[in-house]
Amino acid sequence: MARLRESYARVPRDQPVRLAKRTSNLFRPRSASRAPGLDVTGLTGVLHVDPVKRIAEVQGMCTYEHLVDATLPHGLMPLVVPQLRTITLGGAVSGLGIESTSFRHGLPHESVLEMDVFTGAGDVLTTYPGDDLFDAFPNSYGCLGYATRLLIALEEVQPYVALRHVAFADHAALESAVREVVATRAWAGERVDAMDGVVFAPGDIRLTFARWTDGGLDTPPRSPAATRPAAPTSDYTGQQVYYRSVHDRDTDLLTVHDYLWRWDTDWFWCSAAFGAQHPVVRRLWPRRWRRSDVYHRLLGLDHRLHIADRLDRRAGRPQRERVVQDVEVPVERLGEFLDWFDREVGMRPVWLCPVVATRPWPTYPLEPGRVYVNVGFWGTVHVGPEAADSPRNRAIEQRVLELGGHKSLYSEAFYDPETFERLYGGDHLAKVKAQHDPDGRLPTLYEKAVTRR
DSSP states (O other): OOHHHHHHHHHTTSSOOOOOOOOOOBBSSOOOOOOOOOOOOOOOOOOEEEETEEEEEEEEEEEEHHHHHHHHGGTTTEEESSSSSSOHHHHHHHOOOOOTTTTOSSSSSEEEEEEEEEESSSEEEEEOTSSHHHHHHHHHHTTEEEEEEEEEEEEOOEEEEEEEEEESSHHHHHHHHHHHHHHHHTTTTTEEEEEEEEEEEEEEEEEEEEEEEOOSSSSSSSTTTTOOOSSSOOTTTTTHHHHHHHHOOOOEEEEEHHHHHHTTTTTGGGGGGGTTTTTTHHSSOOOOOOOOOHHHHHHHHHHHHHHHHHHHHHHTOOOOOEEEEEEEEEEGGHHHHHHHHHHHHHHOOEEEEEEOSOOOOOOOOTTOOOOEEEEEEEEEEEOOGGGGGOHHHHHHHHHHTTTOEEEEEOOOOOOOOHHHHTTHHHHHHHHHHHHHHHTOSSSHHIIIIIOOO
């Protein structure tokens, strides 16, 4: 904290305050700045895990990978563990992480019990649910400050996860299944602890229902690493690719650790862009480099050197538009969105993750208790010379707005100021920001998400 305060004091008054952080899970351009940033290198730890109270005290720049390593030996996990290892606690709370337990627990910020925030004014404030600063912090992306310490709730988890991949041929059946599981926490007579899905093609939909289990043993161990299961577990950190198993298998068994990071090894399916799913390349690609953060760095290299664009020009292919987005759509409008997405964008596969907010949040106003489905799609589309204007991304924003949904802001956004303020609690956020960043040391949310100051 001393280094953090000292680094804040070194930032010139005419320069916006930023994190001095090399890694990021954001997918929007960041403006280059030579101004010194906030030194958060000492804020990456797990301070304490209380297995009796089922809580963890964690620093803001701690990654979920580090946190899970600290909680699983106690048979505990965070209520929602975002799917990529290097997402930080502070980043997930200020930037809306999501995962397969979100139909039970909402988004990561809904499990926070208290939080210290380093504000734009240089103060460190402890804030609680119901405080203006606390409630405006989710989806603020650093425009109010940065979380330095969080106290979060944990839940018990068993050492293994049994999966069922269930096929659905149409959107009506998909909607009905999601509603049933949200309402009953069960499917076909078995408990469902986690739920997500993949749309591989129109009419080719899989929902994965996950259940914590002792692996077939009569007595679940206290530690998820204590014993071996009665049945063999799958390993998708090696030659096999997880998302393909969703389509090709009916059931599966993973360790809870491997389940939490099942998507990270191949960055969902995006590792294919680097050849990492080709059998020959995969055998040569070191296992320790099959991680989302490695692919993210490779993607950054491509953006700097324009490698893909050069190859497209040489092959005579139309210019690409990057379409990397997550949107929340009400479950009853999901079929409309997917049909439209097939016609207008045509990217496959896409990820599905049901989510139910447990209370209202002013800066990302999902209706509490209403079932939404997060639709995630990450890739590029050949659109031609108009690619620079991002026509597909703009159309997605408009369609999601028409369907009563919301779009996460970790990637590019193109809203006009009036629409943006209306969608993301602009008036309320401005009042909280005026109180805790009166000199405007931190960029506004619109500057961060749209104009990329």
